[in-house]
Amino acid sequence: MSNGEKQGITLVPGPRHTARARPAANTTMLFGSSRDDQVRAQRFREAALPYLDDVYTVARYLLRDPADAEDAVQECYLRALKHFDSYRGPAMKPWLLAILRNVCHAEFARRAKSNTTAMDDLPESAETTEPLWQESQDTPETEMLQKRDAGTIQRMIAALAEPFRETFVLREIQNLSYREIAETVGAPVGTVMSRLARARAMLRSAWLAEEEQPR
Amino acid sequence: MTCDEADILLHALIDGELDAGHAREVETHIATCPRCAAALKAYREMNAAIAAADVRFTAPAHLRQRIEAALPQSRGTSRRSILAGFAMGSAVSAIAATGIVAIVLRSDDEQRIASEVVSAHLRSLQAGHLTDVLSTDQHTVKPWFNGRLDVSPPVIDLTALGFTLIGGRLDYIDGRAIGAVVYKRRAHVINLFVAQTPNATHSAARTEDVQGFNIRRWRDHGLSFWAVSDLSADELAEFSDKFESAMRTNGTG
Numbered sequence: 001m002s003n004g005e006k007q008g009i010t011l012v013p014g015p016r017h018t019a020r021a022r023p024a025a026n027t028t029m030l031f032g033s034s035r036d037d038q039v040r041a042q043r044f045r046e047a048a049l050p051y052l053d054d055v056y057t058v059a060r061y062l063l064r065d066p067a068d069a070e071d072a073v074q075e076c077y078l079r080a081l082k083h084f085d086s087y088r089g090p091a092m093k094p095w096l097l098a099i100l101r102n103v104c105h106a107e108f109a110r111r112a113k114s115n116t117t118a119m120d121d122l123p124e125s126a127e128t129t130e131p132l133w134q135e136s137q138d139t140p141e142t143e144m145l146q147k148r149d150a151g152t153i154q155r156m157i158a159a160l161a162e163p164f165r166e167t168f169v170l171r172e173i174q175n176l177s178y179r180e181i182a183e184t185v186g187a188p189v190g191t192v193m194s195r196l197a198r199a200r201a202m203l204r205s206a207w208l209a210e211e212e213q214p215r
Numbered sequence: 216m217t218c219d220e221a222d223i224l225l226h227a228l229i230d231g232e233l234d235a236g237h238a239r240e241v242e243t244h245i246a247t248c249p250r251c252a253a254a255l256k257a258y259r260e261m262n263a264a265i266a267a268a269d270v271r272f273t274a275p276a277h278l279r280q281r282i283e284a285a286l287p288q289s290r291g292t293s294r295r296s297i298l299a300g301f302a303m304g305s306a307v308s309a310i311a312a313t314g315i316v317a318i319v320l321r322s323d324d325e326q327r328i329a330s331e332v333v334s335a336h337l338r339s340l341q342a343g344h345l346t347d348v349l350s351t352d353q354h355t356v357k358p359w360f361n362g363r364l365d366v367s368p369p370v371i372d373l374t375a376l377g378f379t380l381i382g383g384r385l386d387y388i389d390g391r392a393i394g395a396v397v398y399k400r401r402a403h404v405i406n407l408f409v410a411q412t413p414n415a416t417h418s419a420a421r422t423e424d425v426q427g428f429n430i431r432r433w434r435d436h437g438l439s440f441w442a443v444s445d446l447s448a449d450e451l452a453e454f455s456d457k458f459e460s461a462m463r464t465n466g467t468g
């Protein structure tokens with residue numbers, strides 16, 4: 001099952017990129033205001049806007065930066081509207097999330113170039129980051145997972161390495177089926193299954209490690 | 216089955232992605248392997264804890280406004296109601312043309328359907344499969360249905376009114392996938408099945424006894440509702456009254 005996917009888990013967020021220039025928000029109207037465009041926009045609104053929180057949630061977990069997430073979500077919706085005429089399925093949510101994923105991966109590429117941000121977003125550098133704890137090889141057979149508050153869980157999920165985090169968020173928080181995840185991330189279902197198993201194993205270790213820390 | 220295989224497949228078991236044959240194989244392994252049994256238990260607990268905590272993010276209002284501002288404007292059609300998901304569902308299915316058939320139940324089949332509703336209720340109690348999504352938060356349950364059904368049922372939290380929202384489930388009535396919203400009062404489970412109906416007229420709720428269970432059914436906003444429970448007829452009527460009144464409040468507000 002080990003298919004070259006990276007092993008490292010890190011709780012250390014990369015250096016914040018507070019000072020870099022952010023492109024101005026694109027609020028250009030994509031279409032004129034003809035009657036057809038309005039009808040089309042209204043259909044798009046009804047079909048796509050109910051998923052705004054879903055898309056934003058995935059963007060937050062993928063990009064781990066609220067401002068970047070906002071930009072990515074806006075870009076996602078603009079692209080979705082542009083391609084709405086050719087939309088024939090799958091369900092709206094996976095379709096939007098697949099678009100979001102492309103936007104986020106473009107952002108990863110930009111970050112890689114500018115070299116100012118979390119290194120563990122870059123698969124080739126994952127092993128170079130010093131993990132705070134390792135995925136334990138022998139998890140105890142009896143363990144009680146204590147309840148954790150939402151903020152702690154969010155932080156633990158955000159600390160998962162890619163591509164495991166993405167698969168985990170699509171399954172656990174967005175409730176996509178394995179097939180929908182496979183279509184969204186462009187990987188075979190078997191790969192989705194092994195990534196999900198790894199993601200949950202890493203999160204389980206993180207969860208137990210969290211309990212050993214003084215609170 | 217080896218532990219290595221079970222390591223992967225037990226997740227598919229948790230997620231309800233395994234066919235019956237594979238599910239049995241995993242369960243057989245787990246019955247004889249303490250290590251994998253402990254893992255399964257831990258992952259189930261972890262999932263439940265994640266579902267219980269709200270780990271989603273809400274899009275900031277200014278982001279919504281930015282996106283709205285980029286769309287061609289139209290007026291007076293914004294309907295943000297509890298039925299928004301339902302409206303969206305029909306829009307998507309009409310556009311998507313993916314061959315999903317709307318759930319349309321013929322009225323002459325009502326008696327057979329009533330008995331199917333009771334069977335589905337019993338199945339949900341017996342199989343340990345009451346909910347697919349376990350959450351007391353309507354904002355978790357409702358989105359879960361989106362994309363699984365072309366008609367998302369309205370999910371209304373009635374906890375403050377004495378009926379606790381437990382979660383949601385995909386069920387099958389009349390050979391079609393249908394949404395079930397699950398509530399509890401004390402130890403009594405209420406399954407609320409919701410399906411689209413071509414008949415748009417409102418019809419008042421009425422109760423009937425089917426195989427020893429009370430079914431209360433009504434029709435509103437192009438949806439048919441069946442609430443089924445072993446609660447008394449009075450308490451089930453109280454449930455449907457509160458549900459309908461909450462739906463009216465949300466729908467016009």
Ligand SMILES: [Zn+2]
Binds near residue numbers: 244
């Ligand atoms: Zn085993």
